[in-house]
Amino acid sequence: MSENSTPTNFIRQIIEDDLASGKHSRIHTRFPPEPNGYLHIGHAKSIVLNFGVAEDYQGQCNLRFDDTNPHKEDEEYVEAIKEDVRWLGYEWAGLYFASDYFEQLYQFAVELIEKGKAFVCDLSAEEVREYRGTLTEPGRESPWRNRSVEENLDLFRRMREGEFEDGARTLRAKIDMAAPNMNMRDPALYRIRRGAVHHQTGDAWCIYPMYDFTHPISDALEGITHSLCTLEFEDHRPLYDWVLDNISAPCHPRQIEFARLNLEYTVMSKRKLTQLVNEGHVEGWDDPRMPTIAGLRRRGYTPASIRDFCNRIGVTKSDGTVEMGVLEAAIREDLDRRAPRRMAVLHPLKVVITNYPEGQEERLSGPNHPKDETMGSRELVFSREIWIDRADFREQANKKYKRLITGGEVRLRNAYTIICEEVVKDDEGNIVELRCTYDPDTLGRNPEGRKVRGVIHWVSAAAGVPAEVRLYDRLFSVPAPDGEKDRPFQDFLNPDSLKTVQAVVEPSLAQAEPGDRFQFEREGYFCRDTASKELVFNRVVTLRDSWGGG
Ligand code: ATP
Numbered sequence: 001m002s003e004n005s006t007p008t009n010f011i012r013q014i015i016e017d018d019l020a021s022g023k024h025s026r027i028h029t030r031f032p033p034e035p036n037g038y039l040h041i042g043h044a045k046s047i048v049l050n051f052g053v054a055e056d057y058q059g060q061c062n063l064r065f066d067d068t069n070p071h072k073e074d075e076e077y078v079e080a081i082k083e084d085v086r087w088l089g090y091e092w093a094g095l096y097f098a099s100d101y102f103e104q105l106y107q108f109a110v111e112l113i114e115k116g117k118a119f120v121c122d123l124s125a126e127e128v129r130e131y132r133g134t135l136t137e138p139g140r141e142s143p144w145r146n147r148s149v150e151e152n153l154d155l156f157r158r159m160r161e162g163e164f165e166d167g168a169r170t171l172r173a174k175i176d177m178a179a180p181n182m183n184m185r186d187p188a189l190y191r192i193r194r195g196a197v198h199h200q201t202g203d204a205w206c207i208y209p210m211y212d213f214t215h216p217i218s219d220a221l222e223g224i225t226h227s228l229c230t231l232e233f234e235d236h237r238p239l240y241d242w243v244l245d246n247i248s249a250p251c252h253p254r255q256i257e258f259a260r261l262n263l264e265y266t267v268m269s270k271r272k273l274t275q276l277v278n279e280g281h282v283e284g285w286d287d288p289r290m291p292t293i294a295g296l297r298r299r300g301y302t303p304a305s306i307r308d309f310c311n312r313i314g315v316t317k318s319d320g321t322v323e324m325g326v327l328e329a330a331i332r333e334d335l336d337r338r339a340p341r342r343m344a345v346l347h348p349l350k351v352v353i354t355n356y357p358e359g360q361e362e363r364l365s366g367p368n369h370p371k372d373e374t375m376g377s378r379e380l381v382f383s384r385e386i387w388i389d390r391a392d393f394r395e396q397a398n399k400k401y402k403r404l405i406t407g408g409e410v411r412l413r414n415a416y417t418i419i420c421e422e423v424v425k426d427d428e429g430n431i432v433e434l435r436c437t438y439d440p441d442t443l444g445r446n447p448e449g450r451k452v453r454g455v456i457h458w459v460s461a462a463a464g465v466p467a468e469v470r471l472y473d474r475l476f477s478v479p480a481p482d483g484e485k486d487r488p489f490q491d492f493l494n495p496d497s498l499k500t501v502q503a504v505v506e507p508s509l510a511q512a513e514p515g516d517r518f519q520f521e522r523e524g525y526f527c528r529d530t531a532s533k534e535l536v537f538n539r540v541v542t543l544r545d546s547w548g549g550g
């Protein structure tokens with residue numbers, strides 16, 4: 001599916017080696033989101049990696065909701081995540097919920113207790129912290145560590161039955177309180193959450209398994225071969241392996257870590273994105289300025305451009321921050337290829353063509369794409385009164401200004417050349433209208449013996465259609481908004497991230513469907529908004545990188 005062939009990376013190398021050595025005859029990966037928010041572009045990196053690898057090696061990829069935390073999760077997010085994965089162009093082999101495994105997980109915990117590898121601990125959260133030690137000092141063993149198997153089995157059963165208060169007891173692995181890796185110091189496997197109502201299991205359970213216990217077992221139950229996750233789980237890998245080594249697991253998947261995606265000029269954690277939504281800084285999860293998949297979709301990004309971006313940034317073991325320009329370049333290139341050209345005047349200035357007959361309208365034709373004839377053409381209407389952009393006129397300018405000046409001549413894209421004869425101003429000296437003449441012999445051909453300054457776009461005043469155009473810019477005005485410890489990231493919101501203008505667009509755009517994308521000539525790429533009934537266009541990206549770099 002990838003338009004540009006996928007560059008290889010260290011994970012693909014491991015997979016190829018495992019296939020070549022016969023360690024695996026098939027590849028099975030999974031994408032395991034927690035349904036506590038919408039997916040963002042960082043998740044896309046993981047999706048493209050997991051689904052992409054499965055696709056390229058004729059394997060399978062599951063979608064598994066990692067839903068072991070009943071407090072933060074919601075059905076709304078489950079549906080949104082499914083929609084986003086499909087929109088990115090992927091279909092899962094199996095759809096699972098970690099909560100489907102609650103009974104099996106419970107039985108594996110019982111197995112650990114029976115083997116003397118887990119115990120019920122009565123220390124409070126605070127005491128557990130005290131006993132844990134530090135990076136330089138070993139921890140101390142819990143006084144409850146040497147309970148008999150029978151007592152542990154009885155207490156764990158009663159935890160399940162709801163006999164004890166939240167926080168009164170936990171089930172912990174019995175590993176090594178002196179382990180240099182803190183995650184191996186008798187980590188918690190289960191905690192009590194009595195009041196919680198889980199979006200899948202309701203009130204069936206009042207104990208919930210921890211991520212480090214749930215994840216390896218879920219992977220093993222699904223026959224996952226390579227469990228790809230981000231670098232912060234590197235220190236958890238010994239525990240991942242310990243769990244699988246100490247239960248009768250059906251197989252032992254290999255966990256491999258890679259660097260998270262960080263992107264400039266935005267924040268990426270679900271917690272912060274939730275804050276942006278709840279505090280009203282954006283319209284919602286699908287606000288076109290959000291780095292969510294839903295936001296990028298509404299903004300006008302294509303699935304292909306996001307997949308391409310993920311392949312361009314690659315997969316490595318070292319953390320870094322990607323310039324926003326890389327993402328913007330991916331959509332710009334995709335839309336340059338596929339977006340039909342249109343004319344839209346964002347800051348309209350009236351032009352009256354004095355030698356064009358009053359009441360006359362002429363049907364002209366404009367190619368949809370300058371380099372792709374197969375895209376055909378659309379009809380344009382020419383009339384005596386037209387709109388041009390205010391930025392395309394100056395009373396005076398030097399030769400470098402390739403637009404209209406008093407007494408100068410320019411070509412109107414796909415139409416005639418005009419000369420500005422007179423500037424009409426109001427009492428305050430504001431330009432309100434230009435009076436021009438046109439040369440009727442210049443349709444599709446250069447004027448005899450003269451050179452025009454440049455080409456500008458225009459829309460017929462008689463046939464043009466009003467539209468709202470939303471000019472989006474970066475949501476934050478600094479590259480690393482969450483980099484400053486003593487200032488909240490909200491301090492760095494870009495006050496100019498949205499500017500709205502009342503534009504006039506060429507008549508064919510009245511038929512644009514929500515989600516249709518265009519290049520507005522000389523302005524940028526635009527997408528008809530999917531959330532507005534009226535004619536509203538979102539700017540996807542400018543024609544050139546105006547931020548420098550990238
Ligand atoms: P966040 O910190 O944004 O809330 P998360 O890691 O808690 O993200 P999950 O729903 O647990 O979100 O993530 C699902 C999968 O996506 C995990 O395998 C995770 O490693 C991966 N993932 C999340 N964020 C990124 C990122 N920025 N870059 C690459 N992969 C990511």
Ligand code: MG
Nearest residue numbers: 032033034066
């Ligand atoms: Mg998470």
